[in-house]
Amino acid sequence: MIFDKIHQFNFPTTIRFGAGVIRELPAYLKSNGLQRPLLVSDPIVATLPFFSSIVADLRTQGFSVVVFSDIHKNPVKSDVYKGTEVWDEEDRDVVIGIGGGAALDVARAIVLRVNHREDLFKYDDLIGGDVYVTNEVPHFITVPTTSGTGSEVGRSAIISDDETHQKKILFSAKLMAKIVFADPLLTMDLPPHITAATGMDALTHNMEAFLAKNYHPMCDGIALEGIHLIKDALETATHRPDVESRSKMLMASMMGAIAFQKGLGVVHSLAHPLSSLLDTHHGLANAVNIPYGMAFNIAGFEDKFKRIAKVLELKEENGAAVVNYLFELNSSLGIPHHLRDIGVGTEHIDTLADLAFADFAHPNNPKPVSREDFKALYLEAL
Template structure:
């Protein structure tokens, strides 16, 4: 397949995929009579040459641009409120989210709040708040800059409470982007450590979605192909990136996010507290924890692990081979094998276990996970 060519997929969002497809953005906005987008991104992306080029290209086409980038690495409610204040003050007509998970989460939460002005966490999906998402939302476009979260094709945003750091999920099919411009060229210059961490995040999404206990054979098929693409490309994309490896990683990331509507599991519940308590990068938290979480899941699900092992073309088709593969892959892309290497200390374990047990992801794990299980997993990974 040529990665120079632009392709279009619909799942159900329209995805424009291919090298330099982002150059279609000005014409797309004009065709939809949109003249004043609020561009939401994170402070790092806002400084990058490609981002400045996107903004300059829009202005050259007489499109009024406001940029909001005052957000935290792990977004909090006040970030969203500040973004909506800018929307109100500058008379915008659409939202364009550009970035990785943080930028796209804040963009989606701003999108929700524009026409839903009660407390943001009233809309928390974990307490049934999605039923209050009743009004229309503005036109929404997403442009991913990493191959990790797959937030560009999502319909939810994870935002933490400023004080308690507890993560809430804002969810509604209304929050799907109308169009995604997935341009692998934008991911070409991401530093190797971020490529590695976000890539392992994407692999975790596919692997956990495939194992999740809900019945969804469509997601299972997508997850397996997503794993295959990441297996073929992550090491190259990290250590010696080219257009093919970056394209496969971006597709694998998108597929993981489509697949995990089926659910996630124990690895994400291990990872989320590291971000909220210690501000650990989400992808890195998943990367270090995934071998331990997968090992926990093997017993009783040997058939599923056999399928994963065959998809990854491993010599032995069993769960132990999958776990060893994950450790080996982490080594090849310079991700440590232990939590102590990313700032976790023994005194954090009890609090992490509490937060992990309270997390929303593990109820979809193929087997139940107790608080004691989480504690033992953290101790093993430490």
């Protein structure tokens, strides 16, 4: 009986949400006595007009701004080390992560490394490394510019080993942002293919969180509402973006990240190796794999899929209808149905299956997933 046990639930930080809220950033810095921000972003976002406007606004108001954006789209340990060197050399006093999941993960890992200088992967949560996160960390602010990972409200960073490509999780409640400035206007100029891929990432987070085997009814409710918002907004945000659709997607993205503290599952374990081995965009990897992963999970969890189908307002309230919806949604977004269309070949399958089985996400899947299951799913999706 779930009610015979004691459970702990955690929810995230202060979120300032709404069109134009980024204008509050300078006043927030001043009120907290912060003058020397390190802005961590990625090479693309750092060239965009809204980013230049943020930097210019801060400098006009007297802040000493340094930008670090030399990171990979699937971040690795060396990115974090380079960013920490910039922190040291430039004598910064606050980290502001601006961007999507990669930028925010690197920013969060830099926040950890500033006062924790042993090998970064000593702090890997999968080996209990969170117990070593004992020192104070710098002030940390997040500004999301995509609606996918929801990293802005998270307390973990996923960083890959440069050589083995295995993903590690750096986790601690100390790594949560002090405040999030979630401004949908910063997502308005995202190209359609990025909007689609990141949106499917948010949908995957919400669906997998709802199905995850851990007990967390608050996260279940958040996940279902996140699915509902995405159903209403993703296609519009991709093809005919407006402030309402972008706002719904940004909120749904944060909801997915809040919900997946309950756990993720088979889809993420299928997707992570594609990113680390083949440098596939994480959202795209999730998008292609989600119909196959959801189909794998139906048997034994029909009631859960009935609830998802109901939220999606499908005519048939069952798992097969959910899977069909996912294929149709991918088609409407211009996302392919097969792995071969995103660069995966038969020669990759065995290595992908090994990495997927070693991945951290699937132990929370509602049913066990073996290495042979992963291989079969990859082959089916190929």
